[in-house]
Amino acid sequence: MxxxxxxxxxxxxxxxxxxxxxxxxxxxxxxxxxxxxxxxxxxxxxxxxxxxxxxxxxxxxxxxxxxxxxxxxxxxxxxxxxxxxxxxxxxxxxxxxxxxxxxxxxxxxxxxxxxxxxxxxxxxxxxxxxxxxxxxxxxxxxxxxxxxxxxxxxxxSPANKYLTGVLDMAATLNPKPTTIAMLAANDNFSLEVAKAVADYAPSKGMQIVFNKSYPAAAPDVSGLISQAKAANPDIVMNSGHLAEAIAINKAAKQLGLNAKIFAYSVGPSTPDFISSLGPDANYVYDGSQWTPQVKYKPSFYLSVADYVKAYMLDHLIRARSAMLWPPSML
Structure with missing residues (x-):
């Protein structure tokens, strides 16, 4: 509420x-x-x-x-x-x-x-x-x-903040990427994320050159990636969930979609994304709800060591450390 x-x-x-x-x-x-x-x-x-x-x-x-x-x-x-x-x-x-x-x-x-x-x-x-x-x-x-x-x-964070931080980051680069391929699963969350990107991009001097939704948990996204590749985007964004993010990243690699930035609403900060993709998981962005660089208050928030000790997922901690921090946590 x-x-x-x-x-x-x-x-x-x-x-x-x-x-x-x-x-x-x-x-x-x-x-x-x-x-x-x-x-x-x-x-x-x-x-x-x-x-x-x-x-x-x-x-x-x-x-x-x-x-x-x-x-x-x-x-x-x-x-x-x-x-x-x-x-x-x-x-x-x-x-x-x-x-x-x-x-x-x-x-x-x-x-x-x-x-x-x-x-x-x-x-x-x-x-x-x-x-x-x-x-x-x-x-x-x-x-x-x-x-x-x-x-x-x-x-x-609300859905409309999940990927706009990636555009803020991209706008600081030189040369600045200006074209975006936006993919989205056809559920409420994913479509809200995609709409927010489309609405926000012009304010950063960027444009959507490919925008398409797909059935949630789609087993094969190669056709979608082929279409996105034809648009030659600087940035590839996906709004969906973990399985879809892994499938899209694999298809982009296989089909030679070489964008400057890949960013997904869900996936990169999870251990299965890393274990499934190996080195191809590097330099893929998402918005994270938590990162050890931020000093949280009150003090009852747990530490990096607490998470690692509990689940032995130090690779998750390293992944999250590299993620973009969203503009708002609440």
Whole structure:
């Protein structure tokens, strides 16, 4: 819920965001309260299972961190946290069904968002109906936030900011690249990203010379890349998801599409992009929601070492270090 009034959810947000600090010299030591139940329907199988797996890793890392400190502090009682997971199989309709189950059967008091804008949009309808707050970090389509929902809280950059930072960077180069091939999967998030690039490019003295959408999770993009190559773009951009980014990068290499800049909305900052493409993953840009160069506040944000220790993905850290930082995180 961006920019909306908090209203009666002040207490709920306090629970979600409370950091477990010291209780203060004049306050009795905290007691132990009842567990707080979070529910999450994430893509553990299906076409977006890689992204869903990373989403779960992030939730689990926070779960370990908060429970090591005794839980969430509310009214001088520390409440341990539980997360109940369901696999939405990369299906937005199933995600909504599972969120309803988490709320009504598993008695989740808060929902953590799924992966992807389509599933987030479906889940937002459910939490609004049931009056259960959902904090989501993987649904960036602005259409999610155009309905006046009071129970959906986004904590990531909106879709229209995902790739405009690449154009800002490109505009500083000499000679400046001026032509763009824009590819997009035909889902709400991807189309919003592509539209934002098309709208923003003229302000940087650039033009779209090829603009085409394709079915999400398309298995073969070679025809699309052949068409883009014919336009001889300086910049190739794709707005889609991990599997599509890998396929497009491979096809560009195979077909000799040699643009000056390649940039994708999702993919380059994930370990599977690097392991799938090897050296061809170098110098491919995206917008990252996190980078170790930025000094975050408050201090409960985890460190690079914490992520590496938890998942042994030091190659992910190196990749993220090279990514562009988006203009806004919220």
């Amino acid at each position: 961006r920019g909306a009034r908090l209203g009666s959810f002040l207490v709920g947000l306090a629970v979600l965001l409370a950091a477990c600090g010291n209780s203060g010299s004049g306050t009795p030591a905290p007691s132990t309260g009842a567990p707080i139940i979070f529910g999450a329907a994430v893509s553990l199988t299906g076409s977006q299972s890689k992204e869903g797996g990373l989403t779960k890793q992030g939730y689990d890392l926070w779960l370990d961190w908060i429970n090591q400190r005794g839980g969430i502090l509310v009214n001088n009682a520390k409440h341990p946290v539980q997360i109940i997971y369901e696999d939405d199989q990369s299906n937005a309709n199933l995600s909504a069904t599972l969120v309803e189950k988490l709320i009504t059967v598993e008695k989740a008091q808060f929902i953590l968002g799924p992966y992807g804008s389509s599933a987030t949009a479906s889940d937002a309808i459910v939490v609004e109906k049931d009056g259960i707050p959902m904090v989501e970090s993987n649904g960036a389509a602005q259409s999610i936030f155009s309905h006046g929902y009071k129970y959906t809280f986004g904590v990531l």
